[in-house]
Each structure stands twice: as structure tokens, then as C-alpha cells.
Amino acid sequence: MPQISCRLILCSVLAWSFPALAQSGSFALYSHYALLAALLLLLGGTIWLVTQLSKSRAKATQLAFLMRNNKDAVCLLDANLVIQHVNPAFESITSYSAEQAIKQPLKLFNSQGEPENIAKSIQTALLQKGFWHGDIWSRKANQQVFAMDLSISCISPSSIQDDAVFFATFADISARKMSELELRRVNTKDPMTRLPNRAMFLDFLEREINAVSEQSPQFSILILQLPELKKHDESSPLPLMDIASTLRAALPAGMLLARLSTTEFAVVLPGHLVSKRLDLQSYRLANQLITALQQARFPELGQPLSPTIGIAIYPDDGHSYDQLLRSADHALQRSQASSAQPIQLFNQALLPRSAESFAMEQELKQAVEQAEFRVTYQPKLCVSSNRVTGFEALVRWQHPARGLLNPSQFLSVAEESDCILLLDHQVLHQACQQVSHWQKTGMMRGRLALNIACQTFYHPEFLQHYQQQIAEHELTPENFELELDQSILAHQPERCKSILSQARELGFQLVLDRFGSGLSALQYLRDFPLDQIKIDGKLVQKLEQSELERNLTASLIRMAGYLQLGVVANQVENEMQAYLLHVMGCETVQGHVFSKAVLPAELAAVIARESRSIQHKASG
Numbered sequence: 278m279p280q281i282s283c284r285l286i287l288c289s290v291l292a293w294s295f296p297a298l299a300q301s302g303s304f305a306l307y308s309h310y311a312l313l314a315a316l317l318l319l320l321g322g323t324i325w326l327v328t329q330l331s332k333s334r335a336k337a338t339q340l341a342f343l344m345r346n347n348k349d350a351v352c353l354l355d356a357n358l359v360i361q362h363v364n365p366a367f368e369s370i371t372s373y374s375a376e377q378a379i380k381q382p383l384k385l386f387n388s389q390g391e392p393e394n395i396a397k398s399i400q401t402a403l404l405q406k407g408f409w410h411g412d413i414w415s416r417k418a419n420q421q422v423f424a425m426d427l428s429i430s431c432i433s434p435s436s437i438q439d440d441a442v443f444f445a446t447f448a449d450i451s452a453r454k455m456s457e458l459e460l461r462r463v464n465t466k467d468p469m470t471r472l473p474n475r476a477m478f479l480d481f482l483e484r485e486i487n488a489v490s491e492q493s494p495q496f497s498i499l500i501l502q503l504p505e506l507k508k509h510d511e512s513s514p515l516p517l518m519d520i521a522s523t524l525r526a527a528l529p530a531g532m533l534l535a536r537l538s539t540t541e542f543a544v545v546l547p548g549h550l551v552s553k554r555l556d557l558q559s560y561r562l563a564n565q566l567i568t569a570l571q572q573a574r575f576p577e578l579g580q581p582l583s584p585t586i587g588i589a590i591y592p593d594d595g596h597s598y599d600q601l602l603r604s605a606d607h608a609l610q611r612s613q614a615s616s617a618q619p620i621q622l623f624n625q626a627l628l629p630r631s632a633e634s635f636a637m638e639q640e641l642k643q644a645v646e647q648a649e650f651r652v653t654y655q656p657k658l659c660v661s662s663n664r665v666t667g668f669e670a671l672v673r674w675q676h677p678a679r680g681l682l683n684p685s686q687f688l689s690v691a692e693e694s695d696c697i698l699l700l701d702h703q704v705l706h707q708a709c710q711q712v713s714h715w716q717k718t719g720m721m722r723g724r725l726a727l728n729i730a731c732q733t734f735y736h737p738e739f740l741q742h743y744q745q746q747i748a749e750h751e752l753t754p755e756n757f758e759l760e761l762d763q764s765i766l767a768h769q770p771e772r773c774k775s776i777l778s779q780a781r782e783l784g785f786q787l788v789l790d791r792f793g794s795g796l797s798a799l800q801y802l803r804d805f806p807l808d809q810i811k812i813d814g815k816l817v818q819k820l821e822q823s824e825l826e827r828n829l830t831a832s833l834i835r836m837a838g839y840l841q842l843g844v845v846a847n848q849v850e851n852e853m854q855a856y857l858l859h860v861m862g863c864e865t866v867q868g869h870v871f872s873k874a875v876l877p878a879e880l881a882a883v884i885a886r887e888s889r890s891i892q893h894k895a896s897g
Contacts, residue, residue, distance in 0.1 A: 347446070354429070354443040358383045358396060370449050372418035383445070385427075386414040399429065403443060407431035412450065424454040467536040470521035478535035478543055482598040485545060486591065493548030497559040497590045500605045501542045501566060502613065504585075505578050516575045527569035528562075543605075554693050556622060557634045559588045561694070563620045564635065585612035585619045594623045634690050640676075641687060641696040649675050650700060652707040653874035656883060657723070657845060657867045660859040665887050667723030667758070669867065670708045671874045672700065692730055701733040705743060708757075709750040711877055716752075720884065724786060726758040731765050735772070740779055754784035760811065762790050766801050777806050788845070793833055802840055810837050812863070814848025820857050831861040838862060 350367035352360050360378050368374055385395055395413065402409040410428045417423060425447040432444045465477040473481070485496055501524075506515060517536075524542060525534055533545040544566070546559055563586040570582045587609030595601035604623040612621040644650065650672055657667040674682040691697045708725055715721035733739060747754060759780060766773050766789070777787055786808045789801060794813035802810070812833060819826040837844045846858045849868035858866060872883045 349446045349448045350425075352378070352383070352445050354383060354445055356400075356442055358385075358400065358443070370417075370423075370447075371415070377418070384415050386416070386422075403429060403431060412454075423449050423451045426450045469515070469517045470536050471518070472521050472542075473533065473535040475535070475537045478533070478537060478545075479598055481533050481535075481545065482601065485547060486596075486598060489548060489591070493551065495551060495555050495591060495593075496548040497546045497551075497555055497588055498601055498605050499544040499546070499559065499563055499566070499586050499588050500537070500602075500609050501544070501563075501584055501586045502540050502609055503542075503570075503582055504540060504613075505580060505582055506540045514577065516577045519573070519575060520570070523569050523573045524566060527565050532562075554634065554689075555590055556588075556624075557638075557690070557693055559590065560620060560622070560635050561638070563588060567619060583619070585609060585621075587612055587621055587623070589623045634693075637687060637690045638694050638696065641691050641694070641700075644674060644676075645696055645699045645703065648703065649677070650703055651675050651681070651876065652704055652711070653876055654711070654725075654880055655867060655874035656872050656880075656887075657726075657865050658871045658887065659864050660855055660866055661864055663887055665722045665884055666865055667726065669726040669760070669874075670704060670711075670728070672704050673874075692732070695732075697730045697732050698736060701730055702742070702746075705746050709746055709752060712752055712756055713750045714877075720881065721756075722884075724756060724758045726760050726788060728760045728790070729765070731762070731768060734761065734765050734776065735769065740776065740783065744783060754780075758786040758788050758809070760788045760790040763792070763794075763801065766805055770804070774805055781806050781808075791847075793830070799836070802836070802842065807842060809843035809845060812844065812846045814868070817846050817848050817854055817858070817868075818850070820854050827857065827861075830858075834858075834862045 345364055347364060348366055350370045351364040352367050353362040355361055359380060359382050361380075363373075363375050363378050367378065371378070382396075385399070399409050408428075408430050413425055413427050414422055415425055427445065427447040429443050429445045431442060465474060466472065467474045482498065489496070503520070506517075521534070521536070521542075524544075528534055528544065529550070531547060531550055533543075533547075535543045537543050544562070546555075546562060551558060567584050567586065570584050573582075575582070587605045587607065589595060589601045589604035589608060591601055594604035608621040608623040612619050615621070651674075653671050653673055654668045655671055656665045657669065658664070659666045672684060672688075674687055676682050688697075691700055705727065708727060712721060712725050736742075744754065747757070781787060787806060788809040788811055789805075789807050790811045791813040792810040793816045801807070810833070812830060816826055816830050816833075820830060834844050843865070844863045845865045845867060846854075846863050847867050849855050849858065849866040849870045851870055854868075855866050855870050872886075875883055
């Protein structure tokens with residue numbers, strides 16, 4: 278039947294195509310030839326198909342042979358870089374067996390050990406170009422990191438299997454990478470000290486300039502010279518490694534130390550390590566280096582070191598690395614010419630201020646050790662009731678030569694050093710003793726406010742230490758308020774919020790100090806767990822003269838009321854200011870209108886005056 282059907286179809290085609298032939302009576306003869314032609318065509322197609330299948334099998338056999346005998350690792354990957362097949366070299370290089378590797382993603386890392394970004398960039402390149410090649414890092418079965426020279430190509434899925442679309446090969450190039458690293462180390466390290474050399478220092482300096490930002494707009498460089506190294510007798514080796522170790526030990530983490538020449542070393546104080554006074558921090562750092570070198574012993578030199586240091590600050594002393602170096606060199610030359618001042622800043626106007634601040638810092642450290650600080654107390658008064666409703670603890674320095682110093686004369690320097698932490702602890706100790714005494718004598722009114730420095734607030738043991746000190750004096754956190762400057766809230770907002778929440782849970786009241794000064798952020802009142810705001814004294818001082826200041830202050834007081842926050846006005850100097858604040862809705866005032874900050878012995882006499890009516894005097 279198939280033959281008859283085939284013949285009939287062919288005859289019909291021929292009759293339709295060649296009608297003259299059909300009419301001639303020779304149709305039957307030609308139909309046999311047509312059938313023969315069709316059979317030949319069918320046979321040719323079969324032979325072509327068999328040939329193509331044979332070629333495909335040969336290609337598959339060649340690919341299998343290539344994978345099996347290739348010295349490089351070979352693996353087939355799907356679109357997500359998941360391994361589908363591996364060769365023996367893959368198992369040998371990675372120490373993963375085929376069973377362990379298959380169905381697992383290819384582990385790839387960049388030089389920083391980041392897997393996600395590099396994998397995505399490879400996939401993007403494969404989709405766009407069908408090929409990716411580069412040096413990359415991976416990890417063996419024993420977790421050992423190794424470098425690979427990896428190539429990935431896109432292949433036809435049907436030629437192998439539907440889920441394998443990428444062909445990857447790689448070799449272990451860890452030895453080559455180590456050689457390159459050693460070569461780079463030789464080219465960028467000083468061979469005598471293992472410190473970065475001048476070329477690497479300049480490269481780092483340029484990158485530091487490019488990295489400046491609004492948050493870290495400044496940094497400084499220090500060039501240190503040791504003339505004894507040039508005068509040294511060449512018959513004995515220089516103790517360069519010991520000198521480098523001494524300098525490195527004297528530097529905080531994150532600072533670059535380099536060797537510029539035979540006698541010179543350099544340091545970069547990065548912007549992210551700078552708080553406020555860069556000149557003071559640079560001066561302090563220079564003194565640390567000089568002290569460390571002078572205290573160390575280098576018998577090979579046969580004489581003590583006499584280091585000198587020049588300091589330049591970006592961008593004031595130069596906008597490029599060569600300008601900064603020239604400025605630091607000029608400062609270094611001045612330090613060499615001055616035996617009395619081995620540390621010089623390029624900007625001479627900053628030098629006296631920096632040196633004076635540094636000298637005061639040394640005095641502060643001694644004052645903390647000798648307990649020269651005294652705590653005074655300023656009452657807070659409710660205008661309506663004329664009753665003392667609390668106190669603020671304010672520190673004073675009983676200087677042995679200059680007498681009793683106010684915080685404005687030393688506190689900024691203390692906040693730039695570690696002194697502030699110890700100082701806050703001493704204030705807390707004295708304050709706890711005083712509150713305990715007040716409770717026993719019946720003089721305690723409301724809470725005692727403690728000013729908290731930024732360094733103290735963010736110290737890991739801040740709350741633990743305060744809670745412990747308060748408990749030792751048989752007090753509770755409910756006896757205290759913590760006054761915080763706005764800069765603390767802006768420093769690390771999320772961490773700050775967490776610390777404030779813990780402090781409030783313990784029972785401390787939280788006060789935002791100096792609100793209304795500078796660029797006060799209203800969002801602080803919304804986002805942070807606060808109990809009071811303290812209106813800045815600069816606003817209070819202008820209430821009588823400026824309607825704008827009165828309107829602004831009244832708005833702040835109303836807003837605090839809407840947010841259910843208490844309000845205290847600071848630095849209230851006269852009765853009219855107190856009256857205006859009372860009319861605006863601020864009941865609690867603090868300032869000389871009632872009492873300055875006094876020592877504990879004078880406080881009883883101050884409280885005895887609380888029955889006087891400020892409000893009636895102002896209105897009368």
C-alpha cells in the first residue's frame with residue numbers, strides 16, 4: 278500500500294506538472310523513473326542525517342576526550358554558573374570530587390573576598406558578549422584560597438545537554454600571583470625597613486586627596502627627620518628596622534608610615550581619624566613620635582636621636598601632593614633651625630595656638646591625676662512657684678597658678694584628648710557624693726543634670742559605668758538628667774538612638790542641650806527618645822532686643838509642648854528675660870537671674886532665697 282500511494286502521488290504530481298506527457302500515453306513509464314528518483318532522494322537524506330549524527334557523536338567524543346585529558350580544570354555551567362559536569366583536572370585542582378562539585382555554584386571571589394558583585398558582573402558579560410576572561414579567586418575543599426585564570430564561553434545547549442550552556446576552563450595561578458606580589462612589594466617597599474617607599478607614599482597621598490569629602494575635608498602629613506642617620510659611621514649597620522618598629526608602635530591604627538629617604542620618614546593622619554582640631558591632633562601625634570624615639574635606645578648609633586618634624590595640612594597648605602610636601606619640607610627646615618621647637622607647622626599662625634593647647638593638654642592630664650577639678654552646682658528655678666526644681670553640675674578647674682578656671686578656658690582642649698573621659702568620671706563621682714548628701718539632709722530638689730561629652734557617650738562602658746557609680750552611692754538613675762549636645766545625636770544616629778533608649782529604660786531623663794543654636798534639627802525631637810529641650814542662651818540673650826528672636830523662641834516652646842517635652846531656658850540673666858519666657862510658656866529657667874554656679878558649701882544660702890518672686894518683680 279505505501280508503494281501504491283507513493284506511486285499515485287508521484288503520478289498525480291507529474292500529470293499536473295507535465296500534462297503533455299500524460300496525454301502521450303507514456304505516463305506509466307515515466308512514473309517508474311519518478312519513483313526511482315524519489316527513492317534516491319530519500320536515500321540521500323538518510324545518508325546526510327547519518328553523517329550529521331556521526332559528526333555530532335564525533336564532536337561529543339572529542340569534547341569528552343578534551344575534558345578528560347585537559348591539564349586545566351574544565352567544567353560545564355548552567356545560566357546561574359551552577360556546575361553540571363567537571364573533568365579530572367578540576368577535581369585535582371580544587372580537591373572537590375565530581376559528586377561534591379556538581380549542582381553547586383562556582384565559588385568566585387574578587388581580591389577583597391566579595392562573591393556577589395563579581396558573579397553578577399560575569400553573568401552580565403556572558404549574556405552580552407558570550408565570553409568572559411580574567412584572574413579571579415576561589416576556595417578549595419580544604420578552604421584554602423587560590424588564584425585562577427578563568428575563561429568562560431557560551432556554547433550551544435543542544436550540543437551537550439539542555440541545562441549546560443557555558444564552558445569554563447581555569448588553571449591555578451597562585452604561584453604566579455605570589456611572584457607578582459613579591460615583585461610589587463620589592464618595587465613599593467623600602468628594603469631596609471619594610472615600610473612603604475617614597476613612590477608608594479606619593480600614591481597614597483594622591484588617593485587621600487581624591488578621597489576628601491564633606492565629612493572628612495582635611496588631613497595632615499608629618500615629615501620626620503633623623504640627622505643622626507646621615508652622620509652614622511658606615512662600618513656598623515643602621516638600626517633602621519628598630520627605628521621603624523618604634524615609630525609604628527607609637528602610631529594609632531589607620532595611619533600610613535613611610536620612609537622617604539635616608540634620614541626622613543613620613544606619616545599621613547587621614548581625615549576620617551580627625552575630630553575637630555586637626556592642628557592639635559597633628560601636634561600631639563608629632564610629640565608622641567618624638568617622645569617614642571627619644572625614650573628608645575639604639576646602641577648602634579652611639580648617641581641619642583634628636584628628631585625634628587614639619588607638618589602640613591590639606592587643603593590650607595597645598596591642594597596637591599607636591600605642594601603639601603613642599604609645605605611640610607619648609608616647616609621641617611624651620612624645626613631644624615629651632616632647637617627650642619622641634620615641631621613646626623607650615624602655617625605659623627597655628628603654631629602658638631597648637632603648642633599652647635598641647636601644653637594645656639599635658640596640664641589637664643596632671644590635673645586629673647591630682648584631682649584638681651571641682652564640681653559647682655547651678656539651681657533651676659520654676660518662675661511660677663519660685664521653687665528650685667533641680668540643679669546642673671558644672672565643672673571648674675582649681676588651677677594651682679591661675680585659680681578657678683571656667684569650662685570655656687579648658688573644656689575644648691579636654692574634649693580633643695582622652696582627658697575628657699576621666700574628667701567626666703570624676704564629675705560623676707563628686708556629683709553622686711553630693712546627691713547622696715542632699716538626700717540625707719533634705720536639700721535634694723528634682724534631678725541633677727550631668728553634661729555628657731561625645732567621647733563619654735559613645736564609650737562601650739558608658740551606661741554600665743554610670744549605673745555602677747550611682748548604685749555604689751545608693752542612688753538611682755531617676756535622680757539624674759543626662760544633657761546631650763546636638764552634635765552627639767548627629768554623630769552616629771542609629772547607635773545614639775539605641776544608647777538613649779537603654780538610658781531611658783534605666784530611668785535617666787534625657788535633655789537636648791543648646792537647642793536653637795546653629796542649625797538645630799527639628800527631626801531630633803521626633804526621632805530620638807528625649808524628655809526635655811534646653812533653649813540655648815544665645816537666643817535668650819536677644820529676647821529683649823529682637824522680635825524675631827522672641828517669635829522663634831516662642832515657636833520652639835510651643836512645639837516642645839505639642840511633643841510633650843519639658844523646656845528649660847539657659848543663661849537667663851535678668852528678670853525681664855525670665856518674665857518673657859514665662860509668658861511664652863517656659864516655666865523653668867537657669868542663670869544668673871537667680872544664682873550663678875556655686876560650690877556645695879554656698880548652696881544652702883542660695884536655696885534660702887528661693888521665696889523671692891521673679892515674676893512679680895518683672896511685671897511690677
